[in-house]
Amino acid sequence: MAKFRVVTPAGASFTVAGGGYALESEALTPLGAEIVEAPTDEAGFIAAAKNADAIYAKGIRMSKQIIDSLENCKVITLGSVGVDSVDVKAATVRGIPVTNIPDTFIEEVADHAMALLLAGFRRVVVQDRMARDGRWAEGRPALLKIPRLAGQTLGFISFGRVARAVARRAAPFGLRMVAYDPFIEETLLSEYGVLPATLSEVLSQSDFVSMHAPARPEVHQMLGEQHFRQMKPSAIFINTGRGTTVDEEAMIKALQEGWIAHAALDVLYKEPPSHNNPLLSMDNVTLSAHVASASARFDEARKRRVGYELSLVLSGLWPMSCVNPSVLQNTNLRRWQPIGLDRGPNS
Known part of the structure; x- marks a missing residue:
């Protein structure tokens, strides 16, 4: 009988090919x-996870009802950056x-x-269509209306890890480069050659506005009509x-009415989008x-x-990445410091 039981929803995974849990188990099997x-x-899920030692959350909404039903859970672990599928507040209370x-x-x-910026x-995408459709002569005139990239302004909304990595590429x-992030010190921005700015300044000054805010209740639909109206028509x-x-x-209205010139999007409000979403048929959208x-x-x-995160907590150690770290102060988990690949964490 296993010492620890990690419960996860069946069949929900980002796995490209194959399946199973061999990679996760490399750190878990030695713990039993x-x-x-x-x-x-x-x-x-509630019935199966009631006595679980840990939850590997994927492909399910970890609601307050589910979390409140957990009687022995030591950690809820996600294999993603976003944590919007988990009621973090409910988990913190517990x-x-x-x-x-x-x-x-x-x-x-x-x-x-x-890549989306460029x-x-x-x-x-439009240039590709012109070349394929025999509209060869239209390509150059279309780009003659576009300024040189050097000297343009890139504005970041939120300046976390991804935005910082983009800044290194853009320089x-x-x-x-300018950025709006009230939670980041100006000295950190300057390390990346980025100037601090208000949200209005980012919107009004930028030729490119790159959105990096996480999916949290306080930033739900953070950018609305009044914000797109502040942006340059180009x-x-x-x-x-x-x-x-x-x-x-x-955003669709802004694109249709020319408040902004183009949108390059990897994420949408609803995914996958409905077949009649206007963004799917717009030439000034890259998806x-x-x-x-x-x-x-x-x-x-x-x-x-x-x-590894699961194994740390099940071993009685603090996890590496905790989105509600205040709970750790009230647990028996011990702090650790990484001291080398050959030894792992040290309590």
């Missing part, structure tokens, strides 16, 4: 922990740490954000964060299907990190 799949409906993976695929998302700016292109809006941070109807974090490394690195 096993991952057990449970039904994905709320009632079935004293359950919630962990995520905020740093495993930062480089991929930053690459994708930069594709939107140089109208790559060699000669972009001036501006390009980029979103590799979360679709719910934007009032999508207002990808919430794939910014994907790479050959993505799945293995994510799943190993999940296993």
Whole structure:
């Protein structure tokens, strides 16, 4: 019989090929922990997870009802950056740490954000269609209306890990950079060659507005009609964060009426979008299907990190990435410091 029981919804995963939990189990098996799949409906999951030692949350909404039903849970672990699928407040009240993976695929998302910036700016999708449709002569005149990239302003809304990685990529292109993030010290911004700005300044000054705010209640539909009206008519809006941070109807109106020139989006308010979403048929929109974090490394690195986070807490140690760290002060978990690949955490 396993010493620890980790419960996870059945069949819900980002796995590209294959399945199973071999990668997560690399850190869990030595502890005598096993991952057990449970039904994905709320009632079935509650019944299966009631006595779980830990929850590997994927493909299910971890509601207050589910969290309140957990009698022995030591940690809820996510294999993603976003934690909007978990009622973190309910978990905090119950004293359950919630962990995520905020740093495993930062480089991929930053690459994708930069790709969307360049594709939107140089109208790559439209240029591709012109070349394929025999409209060869239309390509050059269309781009003659677009200024040189160097000297343009890139504005960040939120300046977390991804935005910082984008800033490193953008600097060699000669972009001036500004950022709005009331939770970041100005000295950190200056390390990346980025100037601090208010939200209004970012919107009104930027030729590119890159949205990086996380999916949290306080930033739900953070950008609305009044914000898109502040942007330049030539501006390009980029979103590799979360679709719910934007009032999508207002953004569509901005694109249709020319308040902004283009949107380059990896995320939408509803995913996948309905077939009649206007964004799908607009020439001034570049889309990808919430794939910014994907790479050959993505799945293995994510799943190993999940296993490691679970193993730390089940071993009585603090996790690496806790989104509600206040709960750790009231647990018996011990602090640790990484001291080398050959030894692992030290209490």
